[in-house]
Amino acid sequence: MQIATWNVNSLSVRLPQVLDWLTQNPVDVLCLQELKLTEDKFPFAALQAAGYEAVALCQKTYNGVAILARSPLDAVVRNIPGFEDEQARVIAATVLSGAGPVRIINGYFVNGQAPGTDKFAYKLRWLAALHDWVRTELAAHPRLVVLGDFNVAPEDRDSYDPVGLADTIHHTREERAHFQALLGLGLTDAYRLFEQPEKSYSWWDYRMLGFQKNRGLRIDHILVSEALRATVTACVVDRAPRKNPQPSDHAPVVLTLG
DNA sequence: ATGACGGTGTGGCACCGA
Numbered sequence: 362m363q364i365a366t367w368n369v370n371s372l373s374v375r376l377p378q379v380l381d382w383l384t385q386n387p388v389d390v391l392c393l394q395e396l397k398l399t400e401d402k403f404p405f406a407a408l409q410a411a412g413y414e415a416v417a418l419c420q421k422t423y424n425g426v427a428i429l430a431r432s433p434l435d436a437v438v439r440n441i442p443g444f445e446d447e448q449a450r451v452i453a454a455t456v457l458s459g460a461g462p463v464r465i466i467n468g469y470f471v472n473g474q475a476p477g478t479d480k481f482a483y484k485l486r487w488l489a490a491l492h493d494w495v496r497t498e499l500a501a502h503p504r505l506v507v508l509g510d511f512n513v514a515p516e517d518r519d520s521y522d523p524v525g526l527a528d529t530i531h532h533t534r535e536e537r538a539h540f541q542a543l544l545g546l547g548l549t550d551a552y553r554l555f556e557q558p559e560k561s562y563s564w565w566d567y568r569m570l571g572f573q574k575n576r577g578l579r580i581d582h583i584l585v586s587e588a589l590r591a592t593v594t595a596c597v598v599d600r601a602p603r604k605n606p607q608p609s610d611h612a613p614v615v616l617t618l619g
Numbered sequence: 620a621t622g623a624c625g626g627t628g629t630g631g632c633a634c635c636g637a
Binding site for chain 1: 622623624625626627628634635636637
């Protein structure tokens with residue numbers, strides 16, 4: 362079973378690339394972030410023609426998340442229960458697999474702009490609410506995957522310039538503590554279960570030849586619960602779509618379960 | 620210190636992302 366995450370930075374613009382990628386990478390589940398469209402514009406028909414059902418939480422212009430799957434999606438939850446939020450950032454669903462159901466929580470985590478801003482305070486509140494909700498989800502669904510654009514570089518090796526960017530957004534102690542708190546619930550960063558290339562990232566700035574110079578951050582993550590951990594056989598970043606014309610600034614991350 | 624690039628909206632630029 363393969364489960365992938367990809368921040369597409371506008372599904373309207375990137376739909377042809379998503380369909381092309383799915384043809385080359387027929388994963389069982391693809392989780393998308395930054396759809397930037399309303400539900401009436403969501404391409405349900407095109408995805409269904411490609412073999413995928415979809416559930417989405419949409420918002421005009423900003424945010425928006427979706428789960429695409431080859432098998433039926435069940436028990437859908439939109440946003441964090443009990444956390445008032447005007448922004449469309451989370452969708453959860455259960456997918457069936459041969460080995461049993463897998464619970465998926467797909468998040469477009471708050472960016473946070475800069476420490477000290479209202480947006481940063483919102484990011485920390487949002488992360489705290491997510492943590493509490495993930496604990497209850499994990500209790501109900503032992504086979505759990507939490508994935509998406511976390512907007513956190515968990516460690517110095519996840520940043521092209523950990524010294525120059527120390528204590529700036531994605532690199533702060535508070536954000537990293539929240540990431541560690543998620544791991545503390547019994548989740549594992551699947552990417553780090555394996556030897557990976559040095560300086561491997563999932564996002565590169567559009568400006569200043571960021572991708573060509575590999576000035577990036579690893580901020581897109583896939584966390585797996587204890588019950589799934591032993592079944593993980595691979596986790597990779599697929600840099601190929603970042604080389605497309607008109608690419609998203611993020612690359613997909615792909616998890617393989619044995 | 621700033622902006623660089625790209626997407627969206629009802630625009631002639633501003634806002635946002637990371």
